[in-house]
Amino acid sequence: MRTTRVFTALAAAGLLALAGCGDGGGATGGSGPGGIKPPKIDKLASLGAGEGQVNIVAWAGYVENGSTDPKVDWVTGFEKETGCKVNVKVAGTSDEMVTLMKTGDYDVVSASGDASLRLIYGGEVAPVNTDLIANYKDVFDGLKLKQWNSVDGVAYGIPHGRGANVLMYRTDKVTPAPTSWSAVFDANSPYQGKVTAYDSPIYIADAALYLMKHQPELGIKNPYALDDKQFAAAVDLLKKQNELIGEYWSDYTKEVQAFKSGNSVVGTAWQVIVNLAKADGAPVEAVLPEEGATGWSDTWMVSAKAKHPNCGYLWMNHIIAPAANAAVAEWFGEAPANKLACDQTADKNHCTTFHAADEAYFDKVWFWSTPVEQCLDGRTDVKCKDYAAWTQAWTTIKG
């Protein structure tokens, strides 16, 4: 699922730009390009009785009622407790999520960074009254009121979890242990043919992040906001990297197997992949390199046309409750949003492994955003490359 959602994350032509512009120039008042404001939608004032059911659009693995694995169930208890029957529609892509939310048939959605602002500016989701979500106070501050879940200080969702794209390496083959992304970008790498990279245009941001630190004269401020010159530099770096690459991965089982067999010895990964590879007996470790890293974060949002808003709020409160949040985080392999969830995980080291409480760690993480023409870093004097351009460039990079 991580695979699809990733593809998607990218997929959607997002409105992140909007938020970006908001950061840069508050002068026009609105936060969108040309001062666009999201449509005025009232948030739920008070919580009423449950309506008997709730319709949810979610990523696979986020709403489990024991049908996938009898041990994995945080839905049945919720249904009994609240009387809200949970109907879930698993979406494969962010685009699909947005389309489904436009039908008005769904109450709640687990949107990723790129879909969320499209939903907000499209008027599909309502602001969230966080006072009605008892567990919201326990959410890590590092996840609240961020670019992808709020506009002008108004919360539009409840943070679900987050993760970084780390640098994984074989401890027996890669010495000394890498501390920098140079391990995958240096043209003189001794690991030629054994380097792996994430197979998606969004990976161009990883190159931009590297250039941010190693070629400061390019003036990259945000790896998702690249003008022509910066973009060309990143593409150039990736074309050189292509010589080192053994294979690109987009499917995590594929990467685990490649590291286990030694076809790949160094490259990007998610923490969950590192854990799976270790569980499989592969001698691997992962670091967050000194340059920082890219990453991802999801948010639960409530539809502006919700027919079951009360059950929707109950669900959002439930899914970030310590026990449920811990269960999802472990099943899915991510850092939970709720700080109390860390005491409830079956693996007591889960939060440490995934750096859940480590804000210094996530300060170095640039969460995925969809690149759009309106530069995300607030520049208005240049046009940035949009996601379609990124995709076509990715084709050229792979050759």
Added chain:
Amino acid sequence: MTALSTLDRPAGEDSIPARGPVRRLSSWLHRHRGARLAGLLSAPLLWLLVAYLGSLAVLFVSALWTVNSFTGDLVREPTFANFRTILTEAVYRTVTLRSLGVAAAVTVIDVLIALPMAFFMAKVASPRSRRLLVIAILTPLWASYLVKAYAWRVMLANGGPVDWLFGGAGNGPGYGLVATVLVLSYLWLPYMILPIYAGLERLPDSLLEASADLGARGGRTVRSVVLPMIVPSVIAGSIFTFSLSLGDYITVQIVGGKTQLIGNLVYANIGAANNLPFSAALATIPVLIMVGYLVAVRRSGALEEL
């Protein structure tokens, strides 16, 4: 009402009272030959026109559209921008040629393996073992494509069985173009064996005997009698292996290392970029190649063998 009596009765002079709606309908259909034909053919025709040709037409039309990069909405204004990109950017030419090369290599390999195999099945093996062999050829088709591709990924892994065959870790082909051709050849082999087997089964044994009686040795018989008669079958098989390889993107994703084929480009532009028009433009490349191929082999009689 017997068939005979209705046949004898002139149309329009229905003297037998219709007893139920079904009976009435059937006698009405009997009298109206055109309606009968329409009823019989409308479903397949609809299928052909709407589902098949219709979707192809939509593909071509949407290739002329573009996508608004800000909203992700389709812009339905005809432009050749997508085709211009494909024709001017060198990478699309490279990938097209690479895909053609892979499809051709897979086809050749499959023909080389299938010919002796099919000949043995059709002409040498006993009827009993022939049946078993057909089943053996068909069994791989029952297993999921993905399972087979991933199994090959394990076999081709560093230090895996294929490496071992070549004498040690790292000696095998690893992941890449060679691995892609190898796995695709394996996957599509049944589609080559079966048409050739069917063609050889129709080849009368008496021809082989006549050839022998005229003094031809084995090789000569194969060259002068067998091969000319099964060329259409081979081409029929090649249409399968060629078009399936040309459109594939999963195998190359699994064992292709960093290789990309046309299918991967189509997938990347739909899945990640939400750029359906550009994908449609890319997808016309294999369509055109296959149309060209079919036109070229039309005269060989291969299409009757499909």
